[in-house]
Amino acid sequence: MTLTETILARFAAERIALAEVPILQPADPFLDMAGEDLRRRIFLTQSETGESLCLRPEFTIPVCRDHIARQAGTPRRYAYLGEVFRQHRAGGTQFLQAGIEDLGETDTSTADARSVADACRLLNEALPDAGLTVIIGDQAIFEAVLAALGLPRGWQMRLARAFGSADMLEAALTDLASPPKKRNLGQPISRLVAARDRAAVAGYLEKQMEVAGISPSAGRTPDDIARRLIEKAELGAVRIADDAFEALKRFLAIREPLAQAGETLRRFADDCDLFLDAALEQFEQRADALAAQQLQGASFTYDAAFGRPLDYYTGLVFEISAPSDPRPLVGGGRYDRLLTMLGAEHPIPGVGFSVWLDRIEGARKP
Incomplete structure (x- = not known):
C-alpha cells in the first residue's frame, strides 16, 4: 500500500470527506495571518484585475474559507491531500501535504484529543513501530500566565505573538528585562x-x-x-517587577511528561500566587481525554515554551516526530480565532493538523 493510499484509507475509515480547494488562492489572508517565515516563502502573482494571488502554501486557511463561503453547518470535519507551494533556498518548492480540520465542535477537550489521536494513528499506520514523540504546548496557558502576572496589555500582546519562536521570545524577554534605548527614527x-x-x-x-x-x-x-x-x-517605557520576570522564566522552563504536567503547573501557580484555575482545568480535561484515547507507541511531553507565533492559535499546539527524522512529521493546533478573522459571522471553534508526506516517505525508506 502506498503512503497516499494508506492516508486515504484512514480518512475513509473515519468517514471524513476530502475537501477540494483551488491551488490559486487570494494572497491577503496568508499575508495578513501567516507567520513571517511563511510570508517570505509564498509564491505571489496577480490576476488580470490586479488582485493579489498566491499558490496555496498550506491548507488550513483555504479549507476554512471554503467552509465559510458554503455556509456549511457544524460540527464538520474536513480531510485534504494535495500539493502546497513554498519557496526554499535549497530543495523542492512543492510538497504533498495531508491533514484533517475539525470545525465547530464545542467540546474542545474531546476535539483536541481526537485531533492528536487521529494524527498519531495515521503515523502509526504509515510508520509502524516508529516510536513517536508528541510535544504539546498551550497558547491559552501562556496567555493566562501573562495576565495573572499583571503584565501591561502591550507586553502581553507582544509576548503572545512571540510565543513559539525562540528568537522572538528571547528578544522580547531581553527587552522586558532591560528596555532598549529609544531609536531616533527621524522626522516626520x-x-x-x-x-x-x-x-x-x-x-x-x-x-x-x-x-x-x-x-x-x-x-x-x-x-x-x-x-x-x-x-x-x-x-520601551515599561518596567516590571523582578519577581514577575522570574516567574515568567520559571514557567517557560517547564517541560514534563504530559501525565505529570497538570500537577507541575498547579504547583507553579501556587508557588507564584497566580490564579490559573480556568486555564488549568481546560488543560487537565484535555490531558484526560487524550489518555482515554489509549494511544500506543507514542510518548507525550508538555513543553511550556512550545507554541506557534501566529495570531489565530488559541490553545493546544502540537508536533509529532520520529527518531528517523528530527523534523516534525505532523504539526497541529487549535485556532478558535481564525474563522472569525476570515469573515465568519459568528465564532467557530477549530482544531486540526497537517502531515508532511515527503518526510514520512523519507522515514519509510530502509
Whole structure:
C-alpha cells in the first residue's frame, strides 16, 4: 500500500470527506495571518484585475474559507491531500501535504484529543513501530500566565505573538528585562509614532515604500510595521517587577511528561500566587481525554515554551516526530480565532493538523 493510499484509507475509515480547494488562492489572508517565515516563502502573482494571488502554501486557511463561503453547518470535519507551494533556498518548492480540520465542535477537550489521536494513528499506520514523540504546548496557558502576572496589555500582546519562536521570545524577554534605548527614527515619522497615530504612520510608510519601489506585499505590511513601531515606543517605557520576570522564566522552563504536567503547573501557580484555575482545568480535561484515547507507541511531553507565533492559535499546539527524522512529521493546533478573522459571522471553534508526506516517505525508506 502506498503512503497516499494508506492516508486515504484512514480518512475513509473515519468517514471524513476530502475537501477540494483551488491551488490559486487570494494572497491577503496568508499575508495578513501567516507567520513571517511563511510570508517570505509564498509564491505571489496577480490576476488580470490586479488582485493579489498566491499558490496555496498550506491548507488550513483555504479549507476554512471554503467552509465559510458554503455556509456549511457544524460540527464538520474536513480531510485534504494535495500539493502546497513554498519557496526554499535549497530543495523542492512543492510538497504533498495531508491533514484533517475539525470545525465547530464545542467540546474542545474531546476535539483536541481526537485531533492528536487521529494524527498519531495515521503515523502509526504509515510508520509502524516508529516510536513517536508528541510535544504539546498551550497558547491559552501562556496567555493566562501573562495576565495573572499583571503584565501591561502591550507586553502581553507582544509576548503572545512571540510565543513559539525562540528568537522572538528571547528578544522580547531581553527587552522586558532591560528596555532598549529609544531609536531616533527621524522626522516626520518619529512625530507620528509619538502621537500613536497608527493610520498616519502606515500611510507615511506606504508612500516611502512606493518611492523606493518596494511592494507592500513583499514582507510586512505598512500597517504591521506601524503597529510594531508604536508598540515598541509604548513598551520601551515599561518596567516590571523582578519577581514577575522570574516567574515568567520559571514557567517557560517547564517541560514534563504530559501525565505529570497538570500537577507541575498547579504547583507553579501556587508557588507564584497566580490564579490559573480556568486555564488549568481546560488543560487537565484535555490531558484526560487524550489518555482515554489509549494511544500506543507514542510518548507525550508538555513543553511550556512550545507554541506557534501566529495570531489565530488559541490553545493546544502540537508536533509529532520520529527518531528517523528530527523534523516534525505532523504539526497541529487549535485556532478558535481564525474563522472569525476570515469573515465568519459568528465564532467557530477549530482544531486540526497537517502531515508532511515527503518526510514520512523519507522515514519509510530502509
